[in-house]
Structures are given as C-alpha cells and as structure tokens.
Amino acid sequence: MEKPFDWSQLKRLGKYMKPYSKKMLPIIIITILIVTLSKLAIPMLITFAIDHAILEKNGSLLLIVTGTMAAVYVIQWLSSNYRIRYTNDIGQRVIYDLRRDLFSHIQQLSFRFFDKRPAGSVLVRVTNDVNSLQDLFTNGVVNVLIDSIQLLGIIIILLSFNLKLGLAIMITVPLMFMVSTTLRKRIRRAWQDVRMKQSRINSHLNESIQGIRVTQAYTQEKDNMNYFDGMNKVNRFSWNKASGLNQSFGPIIEITGAIGYCILFWYGAHLVQTGEISIGILVGFATYIGHFWDPINRLGQMYSQLLIAMASSERIFEFIDEKPTVEENAHAPKMPPIKGNISIENLVFEYEPGRPALKGINLEVQAGQSIALVGHTGSGKSTIINLISRFYDPVEGRILIDGHPIREVTIQSLRSQIGIVLQDTFIFSGTIRDNIRFGRLDATDEEVELAAKAVNADDFIKDLVNGYDTEVQERGNVLSMGQRQLISFARALLANPRILILDEATASIDTETELKIQEALKILLAGRTSFIIAHRLSTIRNADNIVVLDHGRIMEMGSHEQLIEGKGIYYGLIQAQFRFLNETG
Numbered sequence: 001m002e003k004p005f006d007w008s009q010l011k012r013l014g015k016y017m018k019p020y021s022k023k024m025l026p027i028i029i030i031t032i033l034i035v036t037l038s039k040l041a042i043p044m045l046i047t048f049a050i051d052h053a054i055l056e057k058n059g060s061l062l063l064i065v066t067g068t069m070a071a072v073y074v075i076q077w078l079s080s081n082y083r084i085r086y087t088n089d090i091g092q093r094v095i096y097d098l099r100r101d102l103f104s105h106i107q108q109l110s111f112r113f114f115d116k117r118p119a120g121s122v123l124v125r126v127t128n129d130v131n132s133l134q135d136l137f138t139n140g141v142v143n144v145l146i147d148s149i150q151l152l153g154i155i156i157i158l159l160s161f162n163l164k165l166g167l168a169i170m171i172t173v174p175l176m177f178m179v180s181t182t183l184r185k186r187i188r189r190a191w192q193d194v195r196m197k198q199s200r201i202n203s204h205l206n207e208s209i210q211g212i213r214v215t216q217a218y219t220q221e222k223d224n225m226n227y228f229d230g231m232n233k234v235n236r237f238s239w240n241k242a243s244g245l246n247q248s249f250g251p252i253i254e255i256t257g258a259i260g261y262c263i264l265f266w267y268g269a270h271l272v273q274t275g276e277i278s279i280g281i282l283v284g285f286a287t288y289i290g291h292f293w294d295p296i297n298r299l300g301q302m303y304s305q306l307l308i309a310m311a312s313s314e315r316i317f318e319f320i321d322e323k324p325t326v327e328e329n330a331h332a333p334k335m336p337p338i339k340g341n342i343s344i345e346n347l348v349f350e351y352e353p354g355r356p357a358l359k360g361i362n363l364e365v366q367a368g369q370s371i372a373l374v375g376h377t378g379s380g381k382s383t384i385i386n387l388i389s390r391f392y393d394p395v396e397g398r399i400l401i402d403g404h405p406i407r408e409v410t411i412q413s414l415r416s417q418i419g420i421v422l423q424d425t426f427i428f429s430g431t432i433r434d435n436i437r438f439g440r441l442d443a444t445d446e447e448v449e450l451a452a453k454a455v456n457a458d459d460f461i462k463d464l465v466n467g468y469d470t471e472v473q474e475r476g477n478v479l480s481m482g483q484r485q486l487i488s489f490a491r492a493l494l495a496n497p498r499i500l501i502l503d504e505a506t507a508s509i510d511t512e513t514e515l516k517i518q519e520a521l522k523i524l525l526a527g528r529t530s531f532i533i534a535h536r537l538s539t540i541r542n543a544d545n546i547v548v549l550d551h552g553r554i555m556e557m558g559s560h561e562q563l564i565e566g567k568g569i570y571y572g573l574i575q576a577q578f579r580f581l582n583e584t585g
C-alpha cells in the first residue's frame with residue numbers, strides 16, 4: 001500500500017540542513033532567483049525584438065536586444081554554476097551527517113537488534129536508503145523551487161500580456177495536471193514493484209554468495225540457478241511493464257500540450273487580426289508555453305521522488321530511533337581496574353519471552369581461575385558469556401565483578417577489560433598486522449609482533465608472502481582455521497584483558513597446530529580469570545573448575561577427577577566423546 005505524504009519526515013530531514021542553512025541557503029536562494037528570472041526574461045526580449053526592432057526595421061535596437069540576450073544567457077550560466085556547486089555541497093554534507101549518525105547509532109545497538117534482522121537489510125539502509133535521499137537534497141528540493149517560481153512567473157506574464165488569451169490557454173493546465181498525476185501514480189507503483197523484485201534478487205544473491213561453498217558441496221548449483229532464473233524472469237517482466245508505462249507518459253503529455261498550442265494559434269491569430277495583440281506577443285506566448293509544460297511535468301515527477309525519499313527516511317529514522325536494549329545509567333561510574341573475582345547470582349535469561357535459556361545460575365569465580373563451560377548444544381554456555389560481557393541483560397539475577405554489579409558501570413569500561421575470542425574468528429580485510437592490532441589500536445609494531453610470538457603465530461606469519469603486511473580479505477579466507485585462531489589469540493593477548501572469554505573452535509585441526517594452540521592458550525590464560533566454552537578434553541582437563549550445564553541449569557561442578565568419580569552427566573559426556581573418537585578413529 002502506498003502511504004500518503006508524511007510531512008513529519010520532511011521536517012525531521014530539514015533539521016539536518018539547519019547547520020548549513022545560514023551560510024549557504026541565502027546564496028542558493030539568490031542564484032535560484034537569478035536563474036529563474038533570466039529564464040523568464042528571454043521570451044520577453046524576443047517579444048520586444050519582434051515588435052520594436054524587427055517589424056520596425058530598427059537595426060541598432062536589434063543589436064542592443066541581441067547583446068542583452070547574450071548577457072542574460074551568461075548571467076544564467078554563471079548563477080546556474082554556482083547554484084549547482086552549492087546545492088551539491090549542502091546535499092553531500094547532509095548525506096554525510098545522516099550516514100554518520102546512522103552508522104554510529106547502529107554500532108551502539110544491542111545484540112537483540114541484530115538477532116531480529118538479517119545483515120543484508122541493515123546494509124541496505126545504510127547504503128540504498130541514504131543514497132535515495134541524496135537526489136532529494138542535491139536536486140529535488142531546489143528543482144521544486146525553480147519550477148514553482150518559473151511556473152508562477154509564466155502565469156503572471158501571460159495574464160499580463162493578455163488576460164483572455166492567458167486564461168484560454170490555462171484551461172489545459174488542470175487537464176495536464178490530472179493526466180500527469182494519474183499516470184505518474186501508476187508508473188510509481190510499477191517501479192515500486194520492480195524495486196521489490198530487485199531487492200529479492202539482491203538478498204538471494206547475497207545469500208548464494210555467502211553460502212556458495214555449501215551449495216557446491218551439495219551440488220545444488222542447478223536448483224539454485226533455476227530458482228534465481230525464476231526471480232530474474234519476474235524481474236524482467238515487471239521492468240518491461242514499468243518502462244512501457246513510462247514511455248507512454250511523454251506522448252500523452254505532448255498531446256495535452258498540443259491542445260494548448262491549438263488554442264493559442266486559433267484564438268491568438270484571431271486576437272492578432274482584431275489588433276488586440278501584436279505578433280511579438282503571439283510569439284512570446286508560444287515561447288512561454290514551451291517552458292510551461294516542463295515544470296508541470298517535473299513537479300509531478302518530483303512528487304513521486306519525494307514519496308520514495310520519505311519512505312527511505314522513515315526506514316532510516318526507524319533505526320536511529322531504536323534504543324539499545326542494553327542501557328547504561330546516565331551517571332554510571334567507570335569500572336575500576338578489574339582484579340577478576342566474579343559472582344553470578346541467580347541468573348535467569350530468555351531470548352524470547354517464555355523460553356528461558358538460563359534458569360537460575362549461581363557461580364563464584366576467584367580472580368585468575370579458569371572455568372570450562374561444558375554441556376550439550378543449546379544448554380546455555382554462550383548465553384552465560386553473552387551476559388558477562390553485557391551483550392544482553394538478565395531477566396533476573398545479577399553479575400558482580402570485584403563486587404561491582406556490571407549493570408551499574410559504563411559498558412565501555414567493562415568491555416574494554418574483557419577479551420573475547422569467538423569460535424568464528426572474524427578477520428577483517430586489511431593486513432595481518434592490522435588484524436592483530438585490532439586488540440589495542442595504539443600498540444606499536446614491536447608489541448604486535450611480540451604478541452604474535454607469544455602465541456606461536458610468528459612462524460607462519462613470517463612465511464606469508466609479505467609477512468605481517470600480507471593483505472587478508474574479509475573473513476580471512478586465505479588463512480586456515482588454526483591460523484585464524486592463533487591470530488585472534490594474539491589480538492586478545494595484545495588487548496591484555498583481565499577477564500578472557502573464549503569459545504573454543506570445534507573443527508578438528510592437525511595435531512601440530514593443536515599443540516601450538518594449546519601452548520598459546522596457556523600463555524593467553526595465565527593470570528586472568530577466564531571462561532572457556534571448551535570442546536577439547538585437553539582444555540577441559542586444564543581448567544580449575546568445570547561447570548556442566550544442561551537446559552539452562554548448572555548440573556555439576558568441580559575438577560575433572562571429581563566429576564569423573566561422580567559418574568554423572570560429565571562422565572557420560574566424556575564417555576560419549578571417547579566412544580566417538582574410537583569409532584571414527
């Protein structure tokens with residue numbers, strides 16, 4: 001359904017122009033006035049030249065009028081130039097501010113926001129929706145002004161030339177407006193349909209490229225192609241429909257315009273014969289009418305553009321108005337340097353109402369201890385670490401670090417002292433050095449290399465073509481799983497956090513890398529409080545305390561030996577792992 005025009009959106013967008021309006025708007029308005037006035041002056045000069053210079057054979061007057069016309073054209077060209085430069089500048093500044101606000105706001109939003117939306121849809125708002133406003137700010141608003149002033153000027157001039165002829169011609173205006181707006185509406189809907197189809201293609205494309213390895217592994221290329229082909233065909237049909245409608249617009253407008261010309265020549269010639277108007281005025285009328293239909297046409301077009309832009313701005317502001325679900329108290333103090341004692345008190349959490357992921361977790365951790373979280377998939381391990389880092393807030397209960405409830409300190413001061421190494425180690429596009437330095441941006445090259453050495457990453461990095469300056473692409477596809485893991489260890493070590501959270505990679509890697517990772521892990525964990533979602537027996541065994549979770553509850557807790565002796569869930573898990581290893585090995 002098409003929405004009516006939303007003024008509040010335009011008002012809100014207008015606020016983005018405010019910082020620049022004082023300095024730039026007066027210049028823009030003056031240039032707009034000069035451009036329109038000079039456009040209006042040309043037919044007036046033609047009229048004058050015919051009646052007073054050509055018909056009266058006054059050569060010197062003709063020369064003066066021609067000179068004046070040339071001067072007007074130069075003025076028009078100059079002010080047009082300035083107008084375009086200033087409107088482009090103001091437009092780009094507004095878009096820059098809007099894009100910056102949107103991006104910085106999105107970065108603040110909590111995990112819950114991203115849980116609900118595919119990455120593609122967030123991307124579209126920062127790119128397409130902001131771009132669609134660009135046209136409005138650079139040309140749209142200004143063109144509306146120029147066209148409106150031009151239209152008003154022509155109407156006044158024509159009526160003052162000759163009231164009767166002026167009114168006779170203007171009979172066609174409502175007709176033209178009606179035809180233009182009805183047709184525009186249909187065209188707009190058709191293009192909306194095209195955009196919808198295209199965005200479907202885009203999101204399918206995005207998913208296909210992201211999942212290309214799975215598609216090829218399961219040889220689903222043909223099915224995938226057929227599906228894509230279907231969407232592509234539908235897109236072609238809707239494009240044809242929209243462009244057909246679009247093309248019919250010009251001739252229809254021309255026919256309506258021709259009616260105006262017929263009236264002019266039939267009635268105008270009559271008025272010339274009766275001596276009521278001069279030939280010059282008749283030619284003047286014809287020239288002005290030539291400039292008459294264009295602004296009407298463009299204003300209709302502008303309305304569609306405005307509707308599209310308002311829809312985009314609504315989507316942008318919807319994101320800007322989104323509040324982070326993890327909020328900070330207005331005067332929250334900073335978390336003092338962390339020692340690492342953690343108390344988890346009766347923690348209850350649900351991602352979706354009525355489906356608890358944690359059902360009352362209690363845990364005491366001493367500074368420097370390492371905790372291994374184990375349990376079946378979906379038992380709540382990741383949820384616990386998400387809550388410690390305050391990516392979500394609990395429904396009940398609380399977490400204290402060195403006696404400070406984490407909800408009462410600033411998020412920045414908390415997270416900057418917690419290091420997180422996720423299973424899916426994200427490598428950004430850039431050099432290896434940049435990727436390690438992500439842990440602490442002010443680290444020197446030596447510090448980066450020291451961190452890499454400490455976690456045994458130095459050897460393989462030096463073997464790369466450009467060593468630390470080797471460019472890696474987004475997600476680090478050129479690196480192996482184990483190498484990516486080591487880089488993320490170096491990144492975390494460089495940040496030197498007091499609390500370390502680690503989601504151990506599940507994929508099996510060769511024994512040599514495994515050993516390297518285990519050694520690196522020892523260095524990384526030394527002297528820090530750590531939570532590890534552990535999958536490898538070696539990691540689990542080395543932990544000070546093993547916490548066994550099931551369905552959001554702690555079922556068992558203790559050292560490896562204690563838990564094995566207890567012959568409970570942990571014992572079962574370990575047995576199952578051994579059985580699996582024996583059967584597959």
Ligand SMILES: Nc1ncnc2c1ncn2[C@@H]1O[C@H](COP(=O)(O)OP(=O)(O)OP(=O)(O)O)[C@@H](O)[C@H]1O
Nearest residue numbers: 115351352357375376377378379380381382383384
């Ligand atoms: N973003 C989310 N939105 C909704 N439900 C979620 C979300 N993340 C996890 N859950 C649900 O919460 C429960 C606990 O999930 P959690 O990720 O903590 O398990 P886990 O023990 O870390 O599992 P795994 O070992 O597979 O990573 C699961 O039932 C899961 O379906």
